[in-house]
Every structure is written in C-alpha cells, then in structure tokens.
Amino acid sequence: MDMLASILTLSGLGILFGIGLALAAKKFQVDVDPRIEKVCSILPGVNCGACGLPGCRGFAEALVKGNCGLQRCSVSDEEARKKIADILGIEAKAAEKQVAVLHCNGTAERVKNKFIYKGAKDCIAANLLFGGQKDCSYGCLGFGTCVAVCHFDAIKMSKEGLPVVDENKCRACNRCVEACPKKLFSLIPLKAKVYVSCNSGDLGKGTKAVCPVGCIACKLCEKACKFDAIHVVDNLAVIDYNKCTSCGECVKVCPMKTIRMKE
Numbered sequence: 702m703d704m705l706a707s708i709l710t711l712s713g714l715g716i717l718f719g720i721g722l723a724l725a726a727k728k729f730q731v732d733v734d735p736r737i738e739k740v741c742s743i744l745p746g747v748n749c750g751a752c753g754l755p756g757c758r759g760f761a762e763a764l765v766k767g768n769c770g771l772q773r774c775s776v777s778d779e780e781a782r783k784k785i786a787d788i789l790g791i792e793a794k795a796a797e798k799q800v801a802v803l804h805c806n807g808t809a810e811r812v813k814n815k816f817i818y819k820g821a822k823d824c825i826a827a828n829l830l831f832g833g834q835k836d837c838s839y840g841c842l843g844f845g846t847c848v849a850v851c852h853f854d855a856i857k858m859s860k861e862g863l864p865v866v867d868e869n870k871c872r873a874c875n876r877c878v879e880a881c882p883k884k885l886f887s888l889i890p891l892k893a894k895v896y897v898s899c900n901s902g903d904l905g906k907g908t909k910a911v912c913p914v915g916c917i918a919c920k921l922c923e924k925a926c927k928f929d930a931i932h933v934v935d936n937l938a939v940i941d942y943n944k945c946t947s948c949g950e951c952v953k954v955c956p957m958k959t960i961r962m963k964e
Contacts, residue, residue, distance in 0.1 A: 736788055737761050743784050745776050747852040749874040765789065772796045776872040798891040799873040801855075801866050805885045806898035806914045806959070807840040808861035813911075823849075828882035836911040839901040841885055847877040868963075894947035897938045899959045904936055909957075916959045922951035931960075 748756035786793035818834035824846035855870035905917030930944035
C-alpha cells in the first residue's frame with residue numbers, strides 16, 4: 702500500500718507540473734511572424750555579418766519588423782531580393798553591385814623579406830611580429846587569411862603570392878576587408894575599371910626603396926584626370942568612384958604602374 706501511495710503521489714505531481722508547464726508555455730509564448738522563417742529560407746545562410754546584424758536570422762527579423770532595408774544584405778542576389786520583396790510586399794530596389802579589390806601589387810618577387818618568418822601561416826599572426834616579414838610595411842603578407850575567411854570561395858592565392866578576387870563569385874560581404882591586418886581590401890563598384898594597387902603611406906622615396914610598383918605620390922594622375930576623380934591623400938592616390946569614369950588617363954601617366962585597369 703505504501704508503494705502504491707508513493708506511485709500515485711508522484712504521478713499526481715507529474716500531472717500537476719505538466720499542466721502548470723503547459724499553461725506557462727501558453728501564457729508566455731512569443732508569437733513569431735511566419736514571414737521570418739520564409740525570409741530566412743531565401744537568405745544565403747552564411748551569417749557573414751555584412752549587414753551588421755547577428756546573422757541571417759537577425760537580419761530577417763529586423764527586415765520583417767521594418768527596422769532595416771533589403772539593400773542592407775549585399776550578399777543576396779537580385780533574384781533572392783525579389784522573392785523576399787514579394788513576401789514582405791515591398792519594392793525590390795536594384796542595388797549597385799560591389800566587389801572587393803586588393804590595393805597591393807607587391808608580389809613575392811617584387812618585394813623582398815626583411816627576415817625569415819617561421820610562425821603560423823596566417824597574416825594576422827605574422828603581422829604581430831614587427832608588422833610582418835615584408836620590406837614594405839604596408840604590403841600583403843601572402844598567407845591567405847582573406848582566402849580562409851571568404852564564405853564564397855571568391856579569393857584564391859596566385860602563383861606570385863597575392864590574393865586574386867573572382868568578381869563572379871564575390872558577394873561584397875566585407876569579410877576580407879575586416880580580416881586583412883594591413884587593410885588592403887576595399888569594396889568598389891563592379892562597373893569601376895580603375896583601381897590603385899597600393900596602400901603605402903610613405904613618402905615616394907621610401908616607397909620606391911622597398912617596392913618597384915608602389916605609389917610615389919607624384920600627382921601626375923591628379924593632373925591627367927579631367928573629372929577631378931583622383932587625388933593624392935597622405936602620399937597615396939585615392940579614387941573618388943562617384944566621379945571616376947574609368948577613362949584610364951591616370952593609368953597611362955602613372956610612372957610606377959600603380960594605378961591599374963581591372964582585367
């Protein structure tokens with residue numbers, strides 16, 4: 702009898718607690734907009750953080766609540782944007798496609814090493830040791846950290862030891878921009894054909910001493926540009942893509958072949 706009473710007591714408590722949990726779950730449940738799941742299923746799902754929100758779900762929630770715009774996700778293609786716009790009943794405005802570009806042309810052959818580095822094959826780790834092994838303190842270290850962080854397989858290392866961006870695969874997620882310890886990547890409009898393949902801030906003499914293709918701040922590009930689209934700022938040529946027409950005049954006059962046309 703004692704055993705039976707114990708069993709009945711425990712069973713009763715179990716039923717009581719179960720009912721209590723069910724009532725609590727119903728009372729405190731958070732209604733989730735079904736559109737969030739639909740939007741999530743269309744997003745790339747790589748959680749790259751390019752939108753500045755906590756992953757694709759965070760972006761979907763903010764989008765459904767009207768706290769951000771569809772263009773904030775640079776990774777989604779036009780087809781995905783249209784599908785999401787249809788779900789939310791909003792207009793899918795065309796966004797200008799951007800791609801990552803590397804501001805360095807100092808290959809392993811062109812720029813020598815100042816010491817032999819035997820540490821981890823990672824740019825961030827190498828940069829912690831006297832700014833890396835390269836003579837040019839601004840140049841690419843060549844260990845491919847950018848390749849590792851790219852979720853879209855859009856960056857490969859060339860035989861010359863520099864990263865090469867595949868514009869057909871690049872989604873402008875900004876991960877390479879954030880990962881590079883030398884800040885050698887930036888996002889530019891896909892339609893832009895001209896870019897500066899250097900990031901040095903040294904005076905011309907100092908740059909030329911360590912790299913044969915670095916910007917020497919001669920300002921010939923400034924004089925050649927009819928659209929006021931390029932200026933030397935802090936010893937480095939900088940292009941204003943709001944003005945640049947990709948005419949190529951700056952490319953022609955650059956004595957160091959630092960300003961280049963995309964292939």
